[in-house]
Amino acid sequence: MFIPIQRILVFLTANVLLMLADPFLAAGGAASVLDVPQVAINWTQTVFVSRSTPTLQVVVNPPLRRGSTIHDPVFAALHDLGAENVRYVPWLPYPRLAVAELEPPTATNTSWDFSLIDPMTIDFLDATKGHRTILNFSTMPAWLFKTPQPVTYPDDPNAPVWNYTQGTELKDPTLKELGDYYARLVSWYVRGGFTDELGVRHKSGHHYKIAWWEVLNETEAEHTTTPQQYTERYDAIVSAIHKVSPKTKFVGLAMAYADRFNYYEYFLDPKNHRPGIPLDMISYHFYAGPGSQANNPATWHFCEQADQFLATVRKIETIRKRLSPSTKTDTDELGVIAPDESWQNLPVYWNAAGAMYAYLYVELSKLGIENVGESQLVGYPTQFPSVSMVNWETGKPNARFRVLELLKHNFGPGDRLVATQLSSPEVAAQAYRTRAGRKLLLINKSDTSVSVNLPSEDAGARLDEVDTLTGENPPQSSTVSGTQVTLPPFAVAVIFTPNP
Secondary structure: OOOOHHHHHHHHHHHHHHHHHOHHHHOOOOOOOOOOOEOEEEEEEEEEEOOOEEEEEEEOOHHHOOOOOOHHHHHHHHHHHOOOOEEEEOOOOOHHHHOOEOOOOOOOOOOEOOOOOHHHHHHHHHHOOOOOEEEOOOOOOHHHEOOOOOOOOOOOOOOOOOOOOOOOOEOOOOOHHHHHHHHHHHHHHHOOEEEOOOOOEEEOOOOOOOOEEEOOOOOOOHHHOOHHHHHHHHHHHHHHHHHHOOOOEEEEEEEOOOOOHHHHHHHOOHHHOOOOOOOOEEEEEEEEOOOOOOOOHHHOOHHHHHHHHHHHHHHHHHHHHHHOOOOEEEEEEEEEOOOOOHHHHOOHHHHHHHHHHHHHHHHHHHOOOOEEEEOOOOOEOOEOHHHOOEOOOOOOEOHHHHHHHHHHOOOOOOOEEEEEEOOOOOEEEEEEEEOOEEEEEEEEOOOOOEEEEOOHHHOOOEEEEEOOOOOOOOOEEEEOOOOEEEEOOOOEEEEEEOOO
16 A cells, blocks of 8 residues: 555654653653554552462373373473472373272282283372472272272273263261371372281382372362361371371362352361361362364454452452461463363464463462462363363474473562563463563564554564474564564563663
8 A cells, every 4th residue: 555755744744743742752751653552661669479389280191101102201391390289180081090099908818910000100299209299199099989880990991981080979978088088098109018908018118209299170060069078178188198198288178169158168177177187288170162163263262261260269269368368379270261172273272271270379469379370281083182281193292382481481480479560351461580680571462463652672682482383393582673672473582681
């Protein structure tokens, strides 16, 4: 389109006069020449000191078994990431990989067997050596519950079964049987073995230190557990584990539906627990969804859904601060679950889900949440492929993993969030004073490219970015040209602001 030079001169003159009248606009504000939003930062005004650790969860499934084509690269990626408080969850679809005593003890024998459980668990503990972890053997043996018929499970450890968690009432009303199971399970890993129900010694040779143990998972769905039942089971399990691993701390609830506020009201009230039971941390989960058009990025309003979750978090925080203010919080399953597989031919999907995680990291940091956990390391067709953080065929990290990598290597507890302003519905911005210097995190929440104007001090600064061009590769580094950057769809970028 041809534009006469006279019109250009009139346009520029009008905007220069406007900027002279408003110093903020002269600095490149929202009504600047190109109408590009301006990032404004006050590096001397700390609004919050972060307590948030960016991390992830590892869910047990067959691709993580030794001999799998992706086993080695996936565990290598986990090791190289070096994250703290990684959550490890053997869970219900694979009883042989998750339950160490699948049959009830008899007068003559027990069924304790770690031969399928140990290899993956040891590989996880080796990959995270030197870092705190959160273990959660979430699936209780089915025989602990009253059921019309004995619960069956496949002989093939790789075959999933979705009806293993049957029954709502435990056979043993004292809960000793439940506590003993978990005490023996933990002893296997921390005390070199255990003595079973018949007095037989089982030796493992393991002497790991377990920093955190999360008690069960999404129990309001599994076994339709009430707040009262969960609290009783938590107390029984914690009491038993504490005897064999006294330095271990505990995470409670692991809610599938974070807005079940009656669970927090009951569980966080110390008077509902046995004397001396610690309430170290609670956890809950959130998954966004792409809606009915999973193959249309314009409908992926993940960050808007995240805002609704954040409103729930604020309500939970009100309850926590009132009843048990010293209890910490772990949002240990954050991701996107798609209703079908139509998104799989759109690599930008991984960027969109990664951008939502980065946005949640910023906003949850402002609320003082201690752990911000992305879900999950490996998913694959039939097993929640839309939450995978790696390519399930090659084991190479995807953009979701790369976003976590970018956050982990740049931000963490102790960072100072400083006053940051950006008038843009598409881009989230937060500046940090970190141990390594001043950094600005930018997140494009939209499916279109968006430009923003930076403070003049960022001219020539280093920029690390995960976007649609980086794909499965690590964040790319470049240099800011001038004081304006254009963020590709769902890009996550860190700008290294020079120190004054």
